[in-house]
Amino acid sequence: xxxxxELHQSETWFGSHSRLYDSLDSSSVQKGTxxxxxxxxxxxxxxEIGHLLCLGHVDEGKPHCPLAxxxxxxxxxxxxxxxxx
Ligand SMILES: [Zn+2]
Numbered sequence: 474x475x476x477x478x479e480l481h482q483s484e485t486w487f488g489s490h491s492r493l494y495d496s497l498d499s500s501s502v503q504k505g506t507x508x509x510x511x512x513x514x515x516x517x518x519x520x521e522i523g524h525l526l527c528l529g530h531v532d533e534g535k536p537h538c539p540l541a542x543x544x545x546x547x548x549x550x551x552x553x554x555x556x557x558x
Contacts, residue, residue, distance in 0.1 A: 489517050491524035507553040531555045 478495045480487055487495035498517040505513045530548040532555060533536045537549035550556040 491521045494518055494521060499548060504549075507556060509553075511554050516530060531558045 474491070476493050478487060478489075478493065480496050485497075487497070489495050490499050494517070499522070501514045501516055507513055514516045529532040530543055531550045532548050533543050537551065539545050542548075550558060
């Protein structure tokens, strides 16, 4: 069971994690752009389910992803292919 926080309509960001989602997590949100300027979209609940399956961020273990902070933006991927994961 995963707990859910119902956000007030004035709240736009919560900071969900693998065991606590918010009511906006199933919405598609732009997380960045690729090298051609195309939007990279993400649904947070899908990302967090990956963590429940013990998956890390795509670039964890690579030199540009700091071991002390695997939530650093570099750990989410730097190549177009990795950014969409
Ligand atoms: Zn994550």
